Amino acid sequence: MNITELTVHELQDKLKNKELTITQITKAYADRIEEKEKDVQAFVTILAEDAIKQAEEIQNKIEKDEIKGEFAGIPIGIKDNICTKGVKTTCSSKMLENFVSPYDATVMEKLKKENIINLGKLNMDEFAMGGSTEYSYFKKTKNPWNLNKVPGGSSGGSAAAVAANLVPWALGSDTGGSIRQPASFCGVVGLKPTYGLVSRYGLVAFASSLDQIGPITKDVQDCAMLLNLIAGHDEKDTTSENKEKIDYTKCLKNDVKGLKIGVPKEFFGEGINEEVKDSLEKAIEKYKELGAEVEEFSLDIAQYALATYYIIACAEASSNLGRFDGIRYTYRTPEYKNLKELYKKSRSEGFGPEVKRRIILGTYVLSSGYYDAYYKKAQQVRTLVMKEFNKGFEKYDVILTPTAPTVSFDIGSKSNNPLEMYLADICTVSVNIAGLPGISIPCGVDKQGMPIGMQLIGNKFCEETILNAAYTYEQATEFRKKYQPQFKK
């Protein structure tokens, strides 16, 4: 038995049957990290040693019957923009290279309560800005399917770590596709929950009205389980909704008969890679076979979503990142003559080029004289995007699109072309703009063996619908049994 290949629900079964112990699991992951991290470069901070100690303690307590709980001792990896008390939270930025949070994010509190063990903090594009994890200040994470290719981003470390079996599952964050797109590139499952389902308290803000924390997992059942653990109202986040608690594993019915799926034709047009299109069309056929009703429709407004997204996200980011000013916990330039220079040099030296690009863009669209033309207009378009989706959900339960227009690309091939990089978000951003839940699951590989992702979008707080649709497809196609990362060099 190869422990690290197992999903979390499989690990739980083996723990229950006493085939495995907590310590064995954590040690297996520590060994795996030791073996593969040098190739994948998924971690900013590795906590394997600490994790083994914790596992031993938890194992002890379990044996003494001091703690119970089906998740006690299960390891996890955490994207490095989620605050972890006592452990560095760097956002993969020089700015926060040595920042240790004095508090735990709400999601971390929830995981700790379950005695879940943190294996480490995972690499990302700096401050979650990017689609390839190449904008990390520390390292470039590699795609486990082909080490010359990017894992996607910004949660590239999380997706690569799950795909490479360095962690059994991970948390990512998604502002414009940062969970779904790397999940798609790495052949794993990634869910961006409805805005307001998961507390943002402790997630270092990129764009407050778009950010959500979500699971990146090996399969849909794990995804539902991790969502169970992190979802729910939080008094510390007034934008989190007070809803009745749902058990998302209960909705995995392996049945899509009568499910109405809408396929927006705009997501299959220009710029979408042919192999991606073919793969998606096969998936659509599969759904039909499984008894779903699939229909093409028009989601015209989607073409404006990308511009809207970049205006809103950058505007919010320009304000959110103001606190990284060289005064308190951030990088501070070693030499400065006055306050202005302290600000200027600390921020010029502490932020990478993509972050600076977006701060400048965001500052511009909010500045007086331009606000109405950009930010205000973008908010208006945002309302239209929501309305258009609402119309779609009057007819369909699920909207199906590619997760990304292409499969993973070569490292270095787009990092100097920001506009092309932005286009990689074209299929995912409208979901954030509208505040909807979206899941990416693998639906095939291209000729080079790189995974292709399918995105299923649900109505607000209808995670159950897309989880079941994803689960049913997964059970029928068994991607994980057919394809495994090859670590091609």
Next chain:
Amino acid sequence: MAKEDFEVIIGLEVHAELSTKTKIFCSCPTEFGAAPNTHTCPICMAMPGTLPVLNEKVVEYAVKAGLATNCEIARDSKNDRKNYFYPDLPKAYQISQYDKPLCEHGYIEIDDKDGNKKKIGLTRIHIEEDAGKLNHDELGGGSLVDLNRAGVPLIEIVSEPDLRSSEEVEKYLRKLKSILEYIEVSDCKMQEGSFRADVNVSVRKKGDNKLGTRTEMKNMNSFRSITRAIEYEVERQIDVIEEGGKIEQETLRWDDVSGKTFSMRDKEDAQDYRYFPDPDLVAIKLSEEYIENIKNTLPELPESRKQRYLEQYKLSEKDAKLITSSKYLSDLFEQTIEVCHNPKAVNNWIISDISRILNETEMEPIEIPFDSKQLGELIILIDKGTISSSIGKKVLVELFENPRSPEQIIKEKGWIQISDEGAIKEIVLKILEANPQSVADYKGGKDRALGFLVGQAMKETKGKANPQMLNKMFLEELNK
């Protein structure tokens, strides 16, 4: 042209710290004077990932202030971010309100110089957070940031440019301050900075319809410095115009020591605050019921309390106005009456001696160190004849300096009044003997001489002799 040919136009922006127990977006205490950075948490220190949660009391207090100043209350309001960099602003933005303030279109009434009521329009009242404070480090030469004040709730009260003189400004500020004190939403302590006013001043030639260019003055922390600053600035502006110059729109810092204003920043580097709705906070929606409930809990305001005093205690208009100008003073008035049951005496003490001491020491009524029990006891001692009213004045000074029971004070100081007939007679005879000229004057028809003799006797007894008894005894002896 002379100064009289110009009209002065003034509008005010007042910041009042709300007296909520906790800060506006976290649960840190708002108390003044704690050791630096002890009233802080990850939220008000702007640690990465933290989020604000709006303190509902802040909304309630601001709505109260709005209702007490005749404002319309917005049913739909929101928080906006005002972005700028400064080390005392840890998020690099202040959460404030931009285009949808909680309260709008109110007014406050003051008396103009002819004694007529004048309405001063309130443009808006909005809620926002205070910034921290920079302390200069005397050892290292750098600046140290204290974030205790960061996130203390404020309301900003913006007036229309309806004020025409520094006198009107002072009346407006005192009225506003007393209203905020009455509804108990702010301590309004100017020295501690919990009530501060920025003043926008412009001048124009009388008869002109167009407003002149205005300047904004900051850093005045007493009524006196506000008055001085306005007078200085008006004169400066008139001088500039008379010399053919132009007023620049700029922000000025008042320097209390030199009595001058200095330029802080001009229009050139006017900041672009890039206001936008704070995405971390949900819209503020207020129901009719909520507003109605607050309306019903509003306490008696200065104006109606004043009317009550006119009727209930038969105070003069002037006295009633002075006492009700401060909630603290007027509470002291009513509570002292409950102790000594002598409204007239309480009124007299407050409007004369207490007010005089407050003025002389530039003390705010809220800073009066003694309480109604002590003041009431003092009045009872006088009423009972235990001490004279001139000793009473000395006791009052003691109460200001080191408040304790007046009974104890007069015992300690040996100030108990001499009311013993034999002792008084002894003094009277002594004084008569020592002042034969005055006796002769009196007998010759100069009534004033009696006053002199009584005065001498008081001097002799250090004010302790019972004045009525002295008077009586002198008359008896002189008319013998």
